[in-house]
Amino acid sequence: MKTNIMKSNFKLLAIFTFLGLFLNSCSSDDDGVSDASAPVITNFEFGEGSDHSTEPFAYKGSDLHLEAEINAEGIVRSISIDIHADDVQVGEDEVEWDYENTYTNASYLVINPTFHEHIDIPSNIPAGEYHIVLTVTDELGNSTEIEGHLEILDPIVISDFSMDTTVQRGSDFHVEFMIDAVNGIHNITVDIHAHDLTIGEGEVEWDYEEIFEDGFHEEIEAEFHKHIDVPLTAPAGEYHVLFTVEDEDGNTKEYETHIDVTA
Missing domain, CATH: 2.60.40.2550 (Immunoglobulin-like)
Incomplete structure (x- = not known):
């Protein structure tokens, strides 16, 4: 009788051990997705487009150069740029400028791409300080953003x-x-x-x-x-x-x- 009880207890213990290992394995798999490192953005620079300047200013009616190195464990899904003004006054014959664009070029949808773009700056926007944000999102849903301030000047x-x-x-x-x-x-x-x-x-x-x-x-x-x-x-x-x-x-x-x- 005691032997049968011991056998039953052993079977229950084996079942619980198996379930524990199975659940732990699933949990580890889930953690592997959620704990994957988010993209890392380095060497973010922007400035006058004509000479690829790294000084954070550019002129109305010209273009803006942007560049950044991206290190990502997962393949990049998108890269976004957001530029908007910080308390600049819109003068006569000027318009408010908010720039947003999402880049999904094939050359960016890889591991560790280099981001390099030129953005046209309208000639009829207010001069002043603008806030610029670069956001990188990978295929695992992880995202990282880096920001800075750009001075737009009158030519x-x-x-x-x-x-x-x-x-x-x-x-x-x-x-x-x-x-x-x-x-x-x-x-x-x-x-x-x-x-x-x-x-x-x-x-x-x-x-x-x-x-x-x-x-x-x-x-x-x-x-x-x-x-x-x-x-x-x-x-x-x-x-x-x-x-x-x-x-x-x-x-x-x-x-x-x-x-x-x-x-």
Whole structure:
């Protein structure tokens, strides 16, 4: 009788041992999936696309270079880029820029790919600081992201502007400012015109436009310093003054102001 009980206990012990080993094996298999290392992103760099710069800035109207090394135990399923602004103000004739793209090129859907892309930067977005996030996801569902900050700059900057606020007709007024143009200056246009001024006896409507190129063409940095004559016959009143700097890539920067012409 005791022998039969012992045999039964031995069989139960064997069954429990088998079940324990089986469940432990399943658990180990599950852990093998969930514990697989997530992709590792190294040497993440971004900057001006023209010279593959690693400095974290680029210019409106140009392109942005991005590159990163990816080490992944599982085959990469996708690589995503997200670029959005951090508290930049959208000016007149500008639009907000949020960039998102997911790359599934065959060259990236491998183990340990090198990510390398160029992204066009619109010319009509606000300059300022942008947040950039690179996310890598593998076929096991593991994902890793790395982030940084990108400064988007104007390709043309007008600074230290100074101009007379009033001018007597028959004389001239003075204007000067500094220009920084990373692509080189093509020309500078000055446009002066009035709105709804009454033309008196002996007066002639005055619309002024002149393009300045000599001394500025292809210069990266220059000082604009001119004296502009106002005809003696110009009607007195307020005039709108617009300065437009165009660079060698066709980008433009405007600066507008007003001047009062007195009799």
